[in-house]
Structures are given as C-alpha cells and as structure tokens.
Amino acid sequence: MLVERHIEEIRNIIRGRLLQNAALSGFTSFKIGGPADLLVEPTNSSELGNLLRYLHEEHIDYLILGAGTNVLFHDNGFRGVVIRTAALDEWEIHQNGSDRCRVTLSAGVPLPAAVSRACKAGLHGMEALWGIPGSFGGGVATNAGAGGISIGDLLESISLVDRAGKEILIPKEDLNYTYRTMCLPAGSVAIRGIIRLVRAEQGFIEEELESARSLRRKKQPTDRPSAGCVFKNPSPDLPAGSLIDRLGFKGMQAGGAQVSEVHANFIVNTGNATAEDVLRLIETIRNEVFRREHVDLELELCVISEGSTHE
Ligand SMILES: Cc1cc2nc3c(=O)[nH]c(=O)nc-3n(C[C@H](O)[C@H](O)[C@H](O)COP(=O)(O)OP(=O)(O)OC[C@H]3O[C@@H](n4cnc5c(N)ncnc54)[C@H](O)[C@@H]3O)c2cc1C
Structure with missing residues (x-):
C-alpha cells in the first residue's frame, strides 16, 4: 500500500506532474475509471528508471499509461502508481541523404502527431496509421496497426527501461510481435523506438493518407x-x-x-x-x-x- 513516505520519496524522484487520487476517467478515451492512488509523469528516462527501481524495491504496484486509448480501468481505480508517458515526447528525424530515413520517437509522442509530421516531412510508411489515437509507446506495446501494417513492421529497435531501472536496447530481430501483441518483459516500459520510413512524392503520401482517412470515417x-x-x-x-x-x-x-x-x-x-x-x-x-x-x-x-x- 502507498503511504505518505512513498509519495514524498516519489516527489524527490519525479520532476514532472504528480497527482494524488487522480480520476482515471480523465486520462482515458473511454472516460471510465475511478481514482489512482498516484499518477506521475516522468520527464526523462533517468527519472523513469529511478522510479521503477524504487517501486520495485518497495513492492509498490504500478501501471504504464500512454494516451489511455486501449484501456478499461476499474470503477474503483488503481491501487498503486500510474506512470503516464505523456511528458516523454521527443522526436528526431535522422537525415543521411538517402531515400531511407530513420526516425526516433519517445514513448509519449502522440501517434497522430507522428503520422502528421512524418507525412509533412515527405516520409512514407505511417499513413495507414492515421487516426489511431494512442501514444507511440502504447502503439509499440499493443503493436497497433491498420491497413495491413503495424508498428512492429516499422521498428528498427526499441529501448526499454526494465523494472530494475536498467535501459535495454532490443533490435528488431529480437522483437517478438504478432497481430496486436508485442512481447515485452513484464513491468518494463518502452521509452523510445526507431522506425524506418522512406522518402516519397508528397502527392503519393497525400493519396495514401486520404484512403486511410476515408476508411476510418466510414467504419469507426x-x-x-x-x-x-x-x-x-x-x-x-x-x-x-x-x-x-x-x-x-x-x-x-x-x-x-x-x-x-x-x-x-x-x-x-x-x-x-x-x-x-x-x-x-x-x-x-x-x-x-x-x-x-x-x-x-x-x-x-x-x-x-x-x-x-x-x-
Ligand atoms: C477511436 C479509436 C480508434 C482506434 N483505432 C485503432 C486502430 O485502428 N488500430 C489499433 O491497433 N488500435 C486502435 N485503437 C486502440 C489504441 O489507440 C491503440 O491500441 C494504441 O496503440 C494504444 O496506445 P495508448 O498510448 O493509448 O496505450 P494505452 O491505452 O495507454 O495502454 C495500452 C496498453 O499498453 C501499455 N503501455 C502503454 N504505453 C506503454 C509503454 N510506453 N511501455 C510499455 N507498455 C505500455 C499499457 O500498460 C496498456 O497495457 C483505437 C482506439 C480508439 C479510441
């Protein structure tokens, strides 16, 4: 059980937002869920690592929350710490002059923003994911997909922080994923990933986007x-x-x-x-x-x- 001493210690670890008795209905697309004892938003991987290590040592339950678009919380909420990734929101395109491009995305980057930025930068590969409302990290954890592609297909590697607070790089060949499932070590957090996209004509990207949009508008x-x-x-x-x-x-x-x-x-x-x-x-x-x-x-x-x- 979470007591005042734990909350004080967590306050020393996390510089980001920290909310006690946070109504989870406000953090999910379903608008359902009672209060979490504590909800925190780490601002970088070292804060997250220190937090996970502390929670593990103190046997405090925790749950990772991205954009909350694939979860149903209990009406009584969650007894423990909900770790929300929203403040881990870095993004970088690695230009190397070739048609192939690598993009690094942190866990909290909203997928809609990632799709839109990639398309605007003339990068093809993510258009079919248009309209999936989750975070990139949530997309990795659930291997989100649409139109025949999934996040797992785009990944070159992911970086995890395990429950002992250690950062681990997993290259694509060691990733174990199938339809809407990504096998991650229990309690670990996907903090960032590198995806591979290719340069394409803007007109082609627009067409791909439009077909994803119209499919979704009709069906969802x-x-x-x-x-x-x-x-x-x-x-x-x-x-x-x-x-x-x-x-x-x-x-x-x-x-x-x-x-x-x-x-x-x-x-x-x-x-x-x-x-x-x-x-x-x-x-x-x-x-x-x-x-x-x-x-x-x-x-x-x-x-x-x-x-x-x-x-
Ligand atoms: C209107 C609508 C349309 C949708 N359309 C699609 C669709 O076309 N295709 C599709 O696949 N999904 C779809 N979804 C579902 C959802 O958007 C995806 O599953 C999305 O990838 C979930 O991301 P999230 O950040 O919201 O994850 P959350 O809902 O926050 O979490 C989902 C699970 O992932 C875990 N998790 C989250 N972040 C991390 C992390 N960084 N590291 C480790 N574990 C983590 C959580 O603990 C939880 O178990 C849709 C949802 C809605 C509401």
Missing part, C-alpha cells in the same frame, strides 16, 4: 467515447465485428455501455457507463459468440484490475 464511431476495437479479429478473414454484427448485437446496451451502431467491435460510452457495464457487455458478447458461432473471442482491450498487472 467518432462521436462517442470508446477504446477502439474490443476484441482481436480471430483471423484476417473473420473480423470480430462481423461475427458480432451477425448476431444482431449492434445497439445492445448494458447500463451506459453500448455496442456501437457503426462498428460492432466497438463499445461506446453513452454518457455514464461504468467499467462494470462494459464488462457485462463483453461477457454477453463472448458467451453468445462462443455459443452460436463456436469462436472464443480474445480481448484487444486491456482490462486493468484494481491491483497490479505486472506480478
């Missing part, structure tokens, strides 16, 4: 809070949304949570949804899809329990 609900797709697609030919739609579940509600009318794999918050409501809806969908379609749907959404997720 944008008017209500959500956390993106709730379930992973069982296979590329069997989207979870089609399975759920087939059962006629669009519009189905549990309390303030509703299966989106636009995309059956999205659950939206109609205004006052609780985590409990969302979990009830998830359970109904999973049970019915299993009973009627014989498919066991796997969650894409990260459901965070009130206690630790890292032990």
